[in-house]
Amino acid sequence: MKEINVLVTGAAGQIGYALLPRLASGETFGSNVIVNLRLVEIPEVVEKLNGTIMELEDCGFNTLGKVEAFSDIYKAAEEVDWALLVGSIPRGITINGKKIEERGDLLKINGGIFTDQGKAIGSKGKNNAKILVVGNPANTNALIGMTHANNASQTWMAMTALDANRAKAQVSSKINVPISEINQMIIWGNHSPTMYPDLDNALVKNESVSSIIKDEGWIKNDFLETVQQRGKAIIDARGASSAASAANAAIETVKATLTPTKNGDCFSAAILSDGSYDVPEGIIYGFPLRSTKEGKIEIIQGLEINSYAKEKLEITTRELLEEKEAVSELI
Numbered sequence: 001m002k003e004i005n006v007l008v009t010g011a012a013g014q015i016g017y018a019l020l021p022r023l024a025s026g027e028t029f030g031s032n033v034i035v036n037l038r039l040v041e042i043p044e045v046v047e048k049l050n051g052t053i054m055e056l057e058d059c060g061f062n063t064l065g066k067v068e069a070f071s072d073i074y075k076a077a078e079e080v081d082w083a084l085l086v087g088s089i090p091r092g093i094t095i096n097g098k099k100i101e102e103r104g105d106l107l108k109i110n111g112g113i114f115t116d117q118g119k120a121i122g123s124k125g126k127n128n129a130k131i132l133v134v135g136n137p138a139n140t141n142a143l144i145g146m147t148h149a150n151n152a153s154q155t156w157m158a159m160t161a162l163d164a165n166r167a168k169a170q171v172s173s174k175i176n177v178p179i180s181e182i183n184q185m186i187i188w189g190n191h192s193p194t195m196y197p198d199l200d201n202a203l204v205k206n207e208s209v210s211s212i213i214k215d216e217g218w219i220k221n222d223f224l225e226t227v228q229q230r231g232k233a234i235i236d237a238r239g240a241s242s243a244a245s246a247a248n249a250a251i252e253t254v255k256a257t258l259t260p261t262k263n264g265d266c267f268s269a270a271i272l273s274d275g276s277y278d279v280p281e282g283i284i285y286g287f288p289l290r291s292t293k294e295g296k297i298e299i300i301q302g303l304e305i306n307s308y309a310k311e312k313l314e315i316t317t318r319e320l321l322e323e324k325e326a327v328s329e330l331i
């Protein structure tokens with residue numbers, strides 16, 4: 001059987017807990033692929049992974065290979081095919097007596113983590129490895145990691161699939177169609193409240209979702225705000241951030257890259273801008289993506305962006321350029 005090596009950082013965290021069994025079970029990479037898991041945690045937490053490893057063993061998955069715990073990212077990154085970078089420092093944590101509240105401080109601290117992770121994956125990971133950054137601020141973390149990886153054969157992405165799923169769920173209940181009938185749900189820009197979920201290009205049976213809904217007020221206000229603020233609403237309701245749905249979105253992103261995308265659909269993730277849709281090059285930006293039969297990931301071209309959407313794309317672009325500026329010493 002084929003074997004692959006999958007690295008997961010933040011493996012003892014809540015997303016990690018929901019993610020690991022699904023990576024190991026055969027659901028993600030297929031029932032004929034052995035998955036070796038390389039779990040990474042900070043030194044203070046790495047011991048806890050022994051419990052996670054015992055649980056994974058006790059699941060009895062046929063497709064689970066070797067599971068190892070690391071606190072050294074350079075050792076963990078050896079020969080990895082996939083890296084799911086979930087670990088990061090949350091806002092509000094106290095480091096060296098200082099409470100980290102400012103977005104700028106958070107960007108720099110997490111940026112520091114992604115510098116080393118990038119170097120490790122770029123130098124030790126396999127050529128053609130794929131990297132999905134989940135830890136926030138995901139887009140800018142991915143930019144830092146990719147810069148330090150300096151390995152053009154590898155593909156760095158930041159996760160926006162959870163936002164796309166949240167948008168689909170809202171549309172599904174608004175117009176009473178099954179989620180499976182909603183295609184081409186694009187999340188443009190940053191994984192932050194400036195993201196733009198695009199209902200003009202989203203399709204149900206090849207018809208634009210916005211023209212089916214015919215309720216501009218709902219689209220521009222209720223829908224947009226619900227999707228943009230969904231992460232906060234979940235924290236307020238359950239006292240912890242999204243975990244099962246975030247893990248699910250990570251699994252779906254991996255699967256989307258492994259299966260050719262059907263015509264009239266896309267998957268959502270942020271990748272390095274090549275200037276498509278007038279987005280400046282050099283930022284990691286949410287685009288409509290397709291994976292090809294050859295396993296390449298491409299930005300779907302030629303979609304129409306109306307003037308309202310253009311404004312929204314510019315807002316999220318501006319935020320990403322500001323984030324890039326805030327971490328300029330790291331890239």
Ligand code: NAX
Binds near residue numbers: 011014041241
């Ligand atoms: P947890 O706090 O439960 O777990 C994070 C884990 O990462 C901890 O165990 C911590 O020890 C570990 N960690 C920190 N620094 C590390 C490093 N340098 N190397 C390895 N491990 C490290 O957070 P969890 O709820 O699992 O969320 C993880 C990240 O996902 C957060 O940054 C969160 O903001 C982000 N999210 C991103 C989403 C997205 O759609 N892109 C949605 C969900 C989630 O909010």
